[in-house]
Amino acid sequence: xxxxxxxxxxxxxxxxxxxxxxxxxxxxxxxxxxxxxxxxxxxxxxxxxxxxxxxxxxxxxxxxxxxxxxxxxxxxxxxxxxxxxxxxxxxxxxxxxxxxxxxxxxxxxxxxxxxxxxxxxxxxxxxxxxxxxxxxxxxxxxxxxxxxxxxxxxxxxxxxxxxxxxxxxxxxxxxxxxxxxxxxxxxxxxxxxxxxxxxxxxxxxxxxxxxxxxxxxxxxxxxxxxxxxxxxxxxxxxxxxxxxxxxxxxxxxxxxxxxxxxxxxxxxxxxxxxxxxxxx
Numbered sequence: 001x002x003x004x005x006x007x008x009x010x011x012x013x014x015x016x017x018x019x020x021x022x023x024x025x026x027x028x029x030x031x032x033x034x035x036x037x038x039x040x041x042x043x044x045x046x047x048x049x050x051x052x053x054x055x056x057x058x059x060x061x062x063x064x065x066x067x068x069x070x071x072x073x074x075x076x077x078x079x080x081x082x083x084x085x086x087x088x089x090x091x092x093x094x095x096x097x098x099x100x101x102x103x104x105x106x107x108x109x110x111x112x113x114x115x116x117x118x119x120x121x122x123x124x125x126x127x128x129x130x131x132x133x134x135x136x137x138x139x140x141x142x143x144x145x146x147x148x149x150x151x152x153x154x155x156x157x158x159x160x161x162x163x164x165x166x167x168x169x170x171x172x173x174x175x176x177x178x179x180x181x182x183x184x185x186x187x188x189x190x191x192x193x194x195x196x197x198x199x200x201x202x203x204x205x206x207x208x209x210x211x212x213x214x215x216x217x218x219x220x221x222x223x224x225x226x227x228x229x230x231x232x233x234x235x236x237x238x239x240x241x242x243x244x245x246x247x248x249x250x251x252x253x254x255x256x257x258x259x260x261x262x263x264x265x266x267x268x269x270x271x272x273x274x275x276x277x278x279x280x
Contacts, residue, residue: 004047006215007278012082013043014275017244018268019078023094023101025264030095030103033254035075037179037212037239038146042079044218045144054084057112063141064114064130068123069148069177070104071256077101077110085112121154123147124174128164131172131232142226146175150182153191158203164232165204172232173225174205177212179241181252200234212237245270 016039024030046052050063067076074094081088086100093099100109104118114130117123127145134141147157164172176196184190193199201207206228210217218237225233241255242248245267259267 009040009043009047009215011275011278012047012079013039014244014271014278015082016043016075016078018271018275019081019088019091020074021245021259021264021267021271023074023077023091024258025261026092027095028258029256030074030258031071031256032074032245032258033181033241033248033251033256034069034148034177034179035072035078036243036245036248037241038072038075038175038177039079039243040213040215041146041175041177041218041237042075043082044215044222046079046083048219049222050144051141052083052112054080054112057085061139061141064127064143066115066123066127066130066143066145067105067117068127068145068174069120069151070116070118070123072146072148072177073101073103073105073118076105076113080110080112086110120148120151121156124157125160125163127172127174128160128167128169131164131169132167134171135167135169140171142171142173143169144173144175146177148182149176149178149180149187149193149196150190152176152193152196153187158199161200161203161205161234168230169232170206170229173222173235174232175212175235175237176200177239178236179239181241181250181255183252183255185252197234197236200236204231206231206233207236208233209236210238212239213243244274 248254
């Protein structure tokens with residue numbers, strides 16, 4: 001596991017956010033809001049928690065990652081670029097016809113993607129299969145997934161939750177990105193999944209609630225998940241949609257809208273200011 005400070009993680013997360021803005025701006029489409037909200041979670045997973053190697057993306061004992069909320073692909077691509085899976089400059093090709101960076105993650109296009117995802121509700125089921133496969137083959141890799149709070153309105157999520165508990169998949173960790181906004185409004189307005197922690201607990205999961213932008217809380221939750229035996233772990237992460245870009249924060253219209261040139265400059269300047277402050 002890499003030795004890395006919280007300040008270094010914060011710098012990486014800021015660069016991840018800049019990559020999200022770069023990608024969606026150049027694509028003129030995409031989903032910046034729910035990508036920005038998971039920057040810290042992805043940064044911690046790829047730079048501190050998961051056993052992965054960009055130079056050997058298919059190694060058998062690697063930890064697996066499933067972006068169940070596949071529309072947040074700009075965040076996944078950005079953290080993978082920071083990790084060294086491909087050049088950061090390639091983020092500008094997001095959603096182009098001949099790009100490896102399709103609108104949703106595709107394992108056929110980009111090494112390091114463990115499963116093609118984007119049909120909401122289905123990614124967590126694939127993660128369950130991976131975790132069960134590890135158990136059956138006596139492999140010690142772990143499986144991590146990120147779901148959206150709007151996504152968990154899908155019934156298949158709860159079938160997977162029931163299955164993971166029944167099979168005692170304690171090598172599975174599911175983050176719920178609880179930014180409280182989905183494409184049509186707040187999750188309460190659309191089809192409230194609340195109370196989320198109680199639901200996962202009722203389905204037999206070890207449940208932890210955190211601030212999804214706190215590296216300390218992410219670390220503590222993942223340490224708990226690693227030590228907890230007999231149950232899968234659900235980490236309910238309270239986050240801010242559009243986090244890090246002032247005019248995008250908590251604004252539902254940035255779920256699936258790309259910044260124009262003026263907005264791009266404002267966003268990048270804000271993030272550069274944050275990065276400069278971290279570099280101090």
